[in-house]
Amino acid sequence: MGICYTLRDGKSQGRTELMSIEVTHDPALMPAEPARPVIHPRWVRVTHWVNALTMVVLIASGWQIYNASPLFAFVFPRWVTLGGWLAGALLWHFAAMWLLAVNGLIYVVLGIVTGRFRRKLIPIRPGEVLADARAAFTGKLKYDDLSVYNAVQKLFYLGVIVAGIVVVLSGLAIWKPVQLHELAAAFGGYDTARYVHFFAMAAIVGFLVVHVIMSAIVPTSLRAMITGR
Amino acid sequence: MPRVRRGPPPGVDPELLAKDAAKLMPDPTRRLFLRGGASLGALAFLTGCDIVDGTSAEQALIKISHFNDRAQAWLFNPNKLAPTYPESAVQRPFPFNAYYPEDEAPEVDREDYKLEVGGMVDNTKSWTLDELYALPQETQITRLVCVEGWSAIGKWTGTPLREFLRRIGADTRAKYVWFRCAEGYSTSIDMPTALHPQTQMTFKFDGEILPRKYGFPMKVRMPTKLGFKNPKHVMEIAVTDKYLGGYWEDQGYNWFSGL
Structure with a gap:
């Protein structure tokens, strides 16, 4: 079934030209979409944004938990923490933990099964990382093809996945140092696991800072993570 | 009822209070x-x-x-033991931690003390300290993990709680064991944890009669749970199917708090 439209073509010099276009609901006959390929499939975008929210909750509540017994000579200012006090922060942390576990599992399994990790993140060659890093700092790195990651990006994305795995495992060791005491022992014991958990968090926060700055410098990458293209 | 004398209430250093308790306490105005x-x-x-x-x-x-x-x-495995440590690992002095400063710790009179027993048990007779001290005792060197994050290894000596529960004819099909403490603190635990071999009615710390600051005359030590689940100055033990929560649990801390 077709519908008849009449459009006004404004480009015709001075004259007003009437054009008739036949529009149908048959996709094969629809005018072609602007040809931007899908860079991020839906599962990547959904898990990315769920993870973003989960990370903010876990980091902010984790900082409040840290403040109850600081590992170093500083505490996090209250306004960047979540939960109000230790009990509230623990409630947030151990609620968001499930979201991270489920979402992270989906992401890692699909990343491996679909071959996305293999296609996008490896190989990482040290020479390319150095060259791309130099190019990035001198403003010469091109960001025109978002479907291909440069070597620095690959290193960052793979690195944050590894940091994510370490933060989860060290978190489990701190949470269950008796039931999972073999895991805690693998981290050098309960007390050391706390430091590992802290530094894995710090690595993730460092990644986040660069990641957010880069998405502001290259806004099309932000658009791609929202619309997929 | 056993007579309980609180430590001298005035002269509390507010900074000490803040240091020890603020990390755990909610803002009273909120x-x-x-x-x-x-x-x-x-x-x-x-x-x-x-x-x-x-x-x-x-x-x-x-x-x-x-x-x-x-x-x-x-996730709790009733047969999984908490790691134990050598004597040299014991932290001395062992950190004091409570929601009151150390000089505010409840003072329980040794002679008047009677452990009350209630709930789903065959024998609700109270226990004097001498009767409790006569029970078979074991020593454990385990890690206490505080909900705040820090931990410390200590040496505790006492009677396995499951041995005591057996002697009072506790119905171990009940869901909870509840503890009431001298200063009004309370907590409750699940029966599998109560029956865990390392859950202990503790009478000694580091070879000495449990000092006031660590919970004289008796605390319940369980290395499978966070520190605040290990009640000090225990005056009453009840076996129950009713969820009774606890001092910190009622304010939002997770009830199970297993390690």
Whole structure:
């Protein structure tokens, strides 16, 4: 079934030209979409944004938990923490933990099964990382093809996945140092696991800072993570 | 009723109080303990959709905490022992930690003390300290993990709680064991943890009669749970099917708090 439209073509010099276009609901006959390929499939975008929210909750509540017994000579200012006090922060942390576990599992399994990790993140060659890093700092790195990651990006994305795995495992060791005491022992014991958990968090926060700055410098990458293209 | 004398109440250094308790205590001016941090904090952008509105967020988080109780009960292996350490690992002096300063610790009179027993047990007779000291005792060197994050290795000596529960004819099909303490503190634990071989009615710390600051005359030590689940100055033990929560648990700390 077709519908008849009449459009006004404004480009015709001075004259007003009437054009008739036949529009149908048959996709094969629809005018072609602007040809931007899908860079991020839906599962990547959904898990990315769920993870973003989960990370903010876990980091902010984790900082409040840290403040109850600081590992170093500083505490996090209250306004960047979540939960109000230790009990509230623990409630947030151990609620968001499930979201991270489920979402992270989906992401890692699909990343491996679909071959996305293999296609996008490896190989990482040290020479390319150095060259791309130099190019990035001198403003010469091109960001025109978002479907291909440069070597620095690959290193960052793979690195944050590894940091994510370490933060989860060290978190489990701190949470269950008796039931999972073999895991805690693998981290050098309960007390050391706390430091590992802290530094894995710090690595993730460092990644986040660069990641957010880069998405502001290259806004099309932000658009791609929202619309997929 | 055993007579309990509190330590001299005046002369409390407010800074000491703050140091020891502020980390755990809610802001007394704020009834909804999540509101302040949540709305001002990193989640401020969510306030528009009511996610961090005090009561609703709190209720959702408490529900998840109850789910976490069940998850931890499922994860708890009654035969898994907490790691033990050599004598040299014992931390001396062992950190004092409570919601009151050290000189405010309850003073329980040795002669008047009687451990009350109640609930689903065959014999509700009270126990004097001498009767308790006559029970078979064991020593454990284990790690105490505080909900705040720090930990310390200590040496505790006493009677396995399961041995005591057997002697009083406790119905071990009951869900909970509840403890009431001299200063009004209370906590409750699941029966599998009560029956865990390392859950101990503790009478000695580091070879000495349990000092006042560590819970004289008796504390209950369980290396499978966070420190605040290890009650000090225990005056009453009850076996029950009724969920009775506890001092910190009622304020939002997770009830199971297993390690």
